[in-house]
Amino acid sequence: MHRLLLIDDDEALAAPLAHYLARFDFELVAVTRPSAALARLAVERFDALILDGMLPEMDGFAFCKQLRGGQDAWREIPILMLTARGDLTDRVVGLELGADDYLAKPFEPRELAARLQTILRRARLAPAAATPTTLLRFEGLDIDTARRQVSCASGPVELTSTEYELLLMLAKEPGKVFSRDEILNRLRGQEADLFTRAVDILVSRMRRKLEPLEALKTLRNAGYCFALPSRGEDAS
Incomplete structure (x- = not known):
């Protein structure tokens, strides 16, 4: 319960x-x-x-x-x-x-x-769906999927659960462009019935928290993608 x-x-x-x-x-x-x-x-x-x-x-x-x-x-x-x-x-x-x-x-x-x-x-x-790869490493950013922790050179990055899920979604497929509607559908698990502006707000919040890293790239009229180069992954 x-x-x-x-x-x-x-x-x-x-x-x-x-x-x-x-x-x-x-x-x-x-x-x-x-x-x-x-x-x-x-x-x-x-x-x-x-x-x-x-x-x-x-x-x-x-x-x-x-x-x-x-x-x-x-x-x-x-x-x-x-x-x-x-x-x-x-x-x-x-x-x-x-x-x-x-x-x-x-x-x-x-x-x-x-x-x-x-x-x-x-x-x-x-946490329940953690795969054998639990640490995603990028230039200036680490994502520990087992502990749901994000860190950069300056220390831990405090994200809400929604921000974390969006970051993880983008980081798992670097360079792939996700539309706003696709992001809403994936995060909510249902049709995007709220408003696509919500995605812009989430990305804006995350960018402020990840500064000075330029991890999230905007493609006009297309959506967003994760832009940091990978440093490889550690398998548990």
Whole structure:
């Protein structure tokens, strides 16, 4: 069973949502304030967060940013943001701050369950599917697929689970051009029903984290590819 932490000040949402998600093997714990969420995160393990955009104390976007810059255990926990405002700007901001997915209110509970299943599957597949080759080496960059760790000359590179999966997807086939729709399909495990701008946001975030390396190349009207030359691979 996967444990979820819902941070939403709508107290009426928690009970029916917990009842519905239980059929998908989710246990939902609900709090109404970011401070209460931090208190639970400090002592309990959660597999993913469902984070409302409008909250007391601070909004969900600021809280998402705080989590991504906080303890190591919080940096990679999948975050699905909910908000009553479904415009493109909100979606862009949420993804830029490190959210893994985004769903506008009002939402269908079945879609929420499907999106949660997708980001959780994405977070756990890489360790489970580790191949005999666990270290991908490139000029200035190493990717340890067994430990899901990325490092460069300046030290470890902190990536969210979605950023890591995108980097690994591109790095496994250096030079191959992936379109935005293809990237969305591969990462989400479903049709690209959100918006291709999400890929641009992810790549922009990753480029900032990988600076000064120029690992990701943009091909106008085509997509993205991994551009670092290989230094060979270590087999375990």
